[in-house]
Amino acid sequence: MINASERIRWYPGFREIALLCLVILYAPLIIVMIYSFNDSPSITVWKGFSFVWYEEVFTGPEAERFKQATVNSLIIAVSAAITSTAIATASALAMIRGRRFRGQAMTFGLINLPLMVPEIVTAVATLIFFASIGFDRGILSILLAHIVFCIPFAYLPIAARLQGIANVYEQVARDLYATPGQTFRLILFPMMLPGILSGFLLAFIISLDDFIITNFVKGAGVETLPTAIFGAVKQGIKPNIMAISTLMLVASFLLVTIAYFISRMGDQRK
Amino acid sequence: MAGIIKPTGKPAKLADGTQTSIVDGRQHLLLLPAWLIIGVLLVIPVLLMLTYSFLVQDFRGGVIWEFSLEAYDQFFFDRGLFGDEPPSIEWTYIGIFWRSFVQALLAMIFCFLIGFPTAYFIATRPQKSRAFWLFLVTIPYWVNLLIRTVSMKFLIRDNGPINTWLLSGGIIDEPIGMINTGFAIQLGLFYSYLPFMVLPIYASIERYNFALSEAAADLYSSRWMTLFKIVIPSVRPGIIAGCILVFIPSLGAFLAPDLLGGAKNFMIGSLVEEQFKGQAGDWPFGAAVSMILLSIIMVILLFYARAQNRQNDGGH
Numbered sequence: 001m002i003n004a005s006e007r008i009r010w011y012p013g014f015r016e017i018a019l020l021c022l023v024i025l026y027a028p029l030i031i032v033m034i035y036s037f038n039d040s041p042s043i044t045v046w047k048g049f050s051f052v053w054y055e056e057v058f059t060g061p062e063a064e065r066f067k068q069a070t071v072n073s074l075i076i077a078v079s080a081a082i083t084s085t086a087i088a089t090a091s092a093l094a095m096i097r098g099r100r101f102r103g104q105a106m107t108f109g110l111i112n113l114p115l116m117v118p119e120i121v122t123a124v125a126t127l128i129f130f131a132s133i134g135f136d137r138g139i140l141s142i143l144l145a146h147i148v149f150c151i152p153f154a155y156l157p158i159a160a161r162l163q164g165i166a167n168v169y170e171q172v173a174r175d176l177y178a179t180p181g182q183t184f185r186l187i188l189f190p191m192m193l194p195g196i197l198s199g200f201l202l203a204f205i206i207s208l209d210d211f212i213i214t215n216f217v218k219g220a221g222v223e224t225l226p227t228a229i230f231g232a233v234k235q236g237i238k239p240n241i242m243a244i245s246t247l248m249l250v251a252s253f254l255l256v257t258i259a260y261f262i263s264r265m266g267d268q269r270k
Numbered sequence: 271m272a273g274i275i276k277p278t279g280k281p282a283k284l285a286d287g288t289q290t291s292i293v294d295g296r297q298h299l300l301l302l303p304a305w306l307i308i309g310v311l312l313v314i315p316v317l318l319m320l321t322y323s324f325l326v327q328d329f330r331g332g333v334i335w336e337f338s339l340e341a342y343d344q345f346f347f348d349r350g351l352f353g354d355e356p357p358s359i360e361w362t363y364i365g366i367f368w369r370s371f372v373q374a375l376l377a378m379i380f381c382f383l384i385g386f387p388t389a390y391f392i393a394t395r396p397q398k399s400r401a402f403w404l405f406l407v408t409i410p411y412w413v414n415l416l417i418r419t420v421s422m423k424f425l426i427r428d429n430g431p432i433n434t435w436l437l438s439g440g441i442i443d444e445p446i447g448m449i450n451t452g453f454a455i456q457l458g459l460f461y462s463y464l465p466f467m468v469l470p471i472y473a474s475i476e477r478y479n480f481a482l483s484e485a486a487a488d489l490y491s492s493r494w495m496t497l498f499k500i501v502i503p504s505v506r507p508g509i510i511a512g513c514i515l516v517f518i519p520s521l522g523a524f525l526a527p528d529l530l531g532g533a534k535n536f537m538i539g540s541l542v543e544e545q546f547k548g549q550a551g552d553w554p555f556g557a558a559v560s561m562i563l564l565s566i567i568m569v570i571l572l573f574y575a576r577a578q579n580r581q582n583d584g585g586h
Binding site: 008009010011013014015017018020021022024025026027028029031032035086087088090091093094095097098099101107110111113114116117118119120121122124125126127128129131132144145147148151167170174180183184188205208209211212215216226229230233237241242245248249252253255256260264 | 291292293294296297298300301303304305307308309311312313314315316318319322332384385387388390391392394401403405406407408409410412413414415416417418420421422423424425427431460461464468480483484487493496497518519521522523524525529538539542543546553556557560563564567571
């Protein structure tokens, strides 16, 4: 039985639009996944199920290029995520546990600045910066650029988590003569861990995802997975691209699911 | 384990009753890395970009350090092939900005029309299933943007699955030309940024007091009148936030216009990218175009911040 207040909230068609929304969001991904198993060199005609394009990804003529790009992407994403998570954790502690200070609002703005400046503008500015100081463009320039825009993504879940932890725990530890370092290591850090882990995973995914900024600051011959895929797609969508896409899709899906459950696990312990 | 911990700190509450914090005296040290990294790698580069936009192009792909307004002049004025004719307004680049503006606006409207009902529907689900619905809507956002755009391109191509099915089903005789159109760009932008619309609206509706809707119904307001006169005005901050979060990245987007729009539908992102590609690029001009884009976005954000402040002041 539907009660009156339920009926008042209900609007005809909203459920259908929400379902349509999911269809639009998932249809392209699911179709690419299905066609990546297509046993046909033409990507439009369905010829039956096969793993041939996955073999192509790992052993085909482009395998070496994609392997190198994947290694580069992973090195950059892991390093950028670790660095930005450490910076974000330190910032969150100072912003949320510290006293109010002059320029606090400005610091908050600075941390979130990479989210406000359009990516293409950041890309141009970073390229000009590296070029004008004569910085060699390669893995290191990509990594530095990635750390910048990973900071706000790592900061958000860490700060949210820290705000949810009452400061009585630290106070008790301090009352029992723990040093600030011990208090952080033994009390606060374990409680912040779910936030820190989801911040790390988000930063990792964001770094792995980036195309525009990487495309600007990478040197000639250095490729990450997105720039390598973009280069290949420019020559037409081949089935091996769909196989790579499916692999990346599954990887992203797993990472986000893990981040989601880590943050929920943390909330329940509160 | 307990033996290793040597309690050597000071008590949390000092004799005068003030509380200490674990970050006391270290606050600036803790913020230093963030200040340094974002300051050196984002603030200084943007200032440098501003400087570059006033320099002269070096034809080997670089700049000559000499003050000039040439880049902005090139953007706004047409002085003929040899630069000696009387200046008239140059419409090419203003046209590209205008087109990007329209595409971003249409993508935003498209996102709102689908995103609002979706957010409303999710917010009126039982508490337990809300998190799951939100999870479903946000997952595609975390999938690589390039892959999502390529998937969309694959789907709507002339010989892609949609056209193939429609043709084999006899519904159409010729493939529908969806790729390389404005519609394809809007679809791509919509697909890229939809969660940015749904999440803030959802957050607003979740805080909305449905007793207001019930009161309106008691006073014989129709369902739709309640929606337009009560619900939408109440959740307006969420709607505006969502619109800004979709509009701004859409305006400077590169992948969707480049992969889905084709050469005819050049947008700001491609214009900028072209200036930095290879030897033929014009860095000062690219910097000027980026500065103009950044200025437009800063103005939008400023208006938004002011509108929000006014609303907060009016609140109490």
